[in-house]
Amino acid sequence: MSKDSKTFPLRFSGYHRRDVPAPDSELTSTNPGTPMGEYMRRYWQPVCLSEELKDLPKAIRILGEDLVAFRAKNGSIGVMHLHCAHRGASLEYGIVSENGIRCCYHGWHYAVDGTLQDAPCEHDATRLKDTVCQGAYPAFERNGLVFAYMGPPEQKPPFPEFDSYTFPADTKLVAFSNMYPCNWLQVYENIMDHMHTAVLHNKMVAEGVDSDVAAGVSLEGFGDMPIMQWEATRGGNGCVFVAGRRLPENTVWVRMTEMIFPNYLQIGSLLPTAARERHGNSGCTRWSVPVDDHNMIIFGFRHFNSTVDPDGLGDESECGYDKIDFLEGQVGNRSYEEGQRAPGDWEAIVSQRRIAVHSLEHPGGSDVGVYLCRRLLREAVRGKTAPDALYEQLAAQGRTLPLYSQDSVLRVPELPRAEDRKQILALGKKVLEIMRAADDCATPAERDAYVRRELDRIDGGLAVKAEEGALA
Ligand code: FES
Ligand SMILES: [Fe+2]
Numbered sequence: 035m036s037k038d039s040k041t042f043p044l045r046f047s048g049y050h051r052r053d054v055p056a057p058d059s060e061l062t063s064t065n066p067g068t069p070m071g072e073y074m075r076r077y078w079q080p081v082c083l084s085e086e087l088k089d090l091p092k093a094i095r096i097l098g099e100d101l102v103a104f105r106a107k108n109g110s111i112g113v114m115h116l117h118c119a120h121r122g123a124s125l126e127y128g129i130v131s132e133n134g135i136r137c138c139y140h141g142w143h144y145a146v147d148g149t150l151q152d153a154p155c156e157h158d159a160t161r162l163k164d165t166v167c168q169g170a171y172p173a174f175e176r177n178g179l180v181f182a183y184m185g186p187p188e189q190k191p192p193f194p195e196f197d198s199y200t201f202p203a204d205t206k207l208v209a210f211s212n213m214y215p216c217n218w219l220q221v222y223e224n225i226m227d228h229m230h231t232a233v234l235h236n237k238m239v240a241e242g243v244d245s246d247v248a249a250g251v252s253l254e255g256f257g258d259m260p261i262m263q264w265e266a267t268r269g270g271n272g273c274v275f276v277a278g279r280r281l282p283e284n285t286v287w288v289r290m291t292e293m294i295f296p297n298y299l300q301i302g303s304l305l306p307t308a309a310r311e312r313h314g315n316s317g318c319t320r321w322s323v324p325v326d327d328h329n330m331i332i333f334g335f336r337h338f339n340s341t342v343d344p345d346g347l348g349d350e351s352e353c354g355y356d357k358i359d360f361l362e363g364q365v366g367n368r369s370y371e372e373g374q375r376a377p378g379d380w381e382a383i384v385s386q387r388r389i390a391v392h393s394l395e396h397p398g399g400s401d402v403g404v405y406l407c408r409r410l411l412r413e414a415v416r417g418k419t420a421p422d423a424l425y426e427q428l429a430a431q432g433r434t435l436p437l438y439s440q441d442s443v444l445r446v447p448e449l450p451r452a453e454d455r456k457q458i459l460a461l462g463k464k465v466l467e468i469m470r471a472a473d474d475c476a477t478p479a480e481r482d483a484y485v486r487r488e489l490d491r492i493d494g495g496l497a498v499k500a501e502e503g504a505l506a
Contacts, residue, residue, distance in 0.1 A: 057217070057392070062327060069415045078181045082180045084209065087103060091126050106135070112146035115168060133145050150162055206339065211334075211357075213330075217330065218297065232260065263275070264276070266406065271422040273407055280448065303341075304317040304342055315339075321333045444495070445495070468488040
C-alpha cells in the first residue's frame with residue numbers, strides 16, 4: 035500500500051482491505067482441547083429437546099463432538115459418543131433398550147453410563163466388559179430440555195437453579211430451540227448489543243412492513259435509542275446491560291438483561307408488557323450452545339407466568355423444536371427475499387460471516403457491552419476469574435440463584451435533553467444497585483418484595499425523591 039493510500043478517508047480502498055484475518059479462536063473455538071471448549075465443558079449444557087427423543091436415538095453434535103442422545107425405556111437419558119467402541123458403527127442406528135442402547139452391527143449393549151453390558155458375538159465377554167466402555171456423559175431432562183455435562187467427571191458442578199424457574203409460583207417453563215449456521219459467540223454477545231433494537235427491530239429497516247413480519251416487536255419506546263450502560267456481575271462471571279428509555283407522560287423504562295457465563299442469559303419481561311411493569315423477573319432463560327465452530331443452537335426456557343406476561347401474550351405453540359423465539363422475533367425459516375425486505379436478528383447475526391472476525395470491526399460507544407463481554411469471557415477462559423462465590427454458596431445450600439434481569443417503569447419528570455440523559459443514567463445505576471443489594475434476601479419472594487419496595491422509593495425521580503429526603 036502506498037503512503038498516500040493510507041490517508042483518511044481512504045476512498046475506494048477496497049483493494050487494500052480485502053484480506054480477512056483469522057477469527058479470535060480463543061473465544062470462538064469450542065472443540066475438545068480448546069481453551070473456550072474446556073471452559074464451557076465445566077458447565078451443564080442443553081444438548082437437545084425432550085421432544086426430539088422418541089423411540090429412536092438421535093445423532094447430535096455439540097462442542098464439536100459427535101454424540102448420540104436417547105431415552106432408555108426405563109426413562110433414563112443417554113448421551114454418549116456416536117461411534118460404537120467396538121468397530122465404530124453409529125449408535126444412531128442402535129436399538130434403545132430398557133436401560134441403554136444396543137449397537138446395530140454386532141449388538142454390543144451399553145448402559146447409559148457407557149458400561150458394556152453384553153457382546154453377543156463373543157463366546158465370553160467377561161474381559162471386554164472389564165476393559166471396554168463407550169464414552170458417555172451424565173445427562174438428565176428438565177422441563178423439556180435435555181442437559182449433559184461434558185467436562186471432567188470430578189469437576190461436575192451442581193445444576194444451576196435460578197429463581198426465575200420457580201418464582202412466581204405460577205411459572206411454567208416451556209422449552210424451545212433455534213438453529214443458527216454461525217459461531218456461538220456472535221449469537222450470545224448480541225444481547226449486549228442492545229442498541230440494535232432501535233434500528234433492526236424498528237421501522238428504520240422495515241419501512242412499510244407489517245411489524246409482525248418485521249420482527250414481532252411494536253412497542254412504544256422499544257424503537258427509540260436507549261441510554262445504555264453495562265457492568266460486570268457475579269464477580270466477573272457475567273455482565274448486564276442497563277437500558278433507559280424515555281417514555282411518554284414523564285415516565286422512564288429501565289430494562290436490565292444479564293449474561294451468566296459461559297453461555298447462559300436471562301432476558302427481562304416479555305414485550306410489550308415490559309414497558310409498563312415494575313419488578314425484577316425474567317421472561318426467558320437461554321443458552322447459546324456451540325454445535326461446532328460454524329453452527330450453534332439457542333436452547334431456552336420461555337417463562338410463562340402472571341408477572342412477566344400478565345396479558346397472556348405468550349404463546350406456548352411458539353416454543354418447541356427450531357421454533358420462533360418470541361423475544362428475538364424470528365428465525366431463519368423465511369425466504370431469502372423476506373429476510374432481505376425485513377431482516378431480523380437471524381439475518382444480521384448469521385451474515386456477520388460464519389465466524390465473525392473481531393479484528394476487522396470498528397467499535398463505537400454503543401459496542402462497549404459487546405467488548406466488555408468478550409474481555410470478561412477471555413479472563414474467565416484464562417482462569418483469571420475466581421468462581422462466583424454467591425453461586426457456590428447458594429448452590430451448596432440447595433437455594434436458587436438470583437437474577438439481575440428486570441423491567442421497571444418509573445415516573446420521572448422530563449428534563450432538557452442533556453440533563454435528562456444524565457438523570458436516566460443515574461436512575462439506571464440506582465436500579466442496578468437495588469438488584470445487587472437484593473442478593474442479601476433469603477428467598478425469591480423476599481427478593482421480589484425488596485426490589486418492588488425499593489423501586490417504589492425512587493418512583494418520581496431521584497432528584498425529587500432526594501429533595502423529599504426519601505432516599506436517606
Ligand atoms: S460396531 Fe458396534 S457392536 Fe460392532
Ligand atoms: Fe435483536
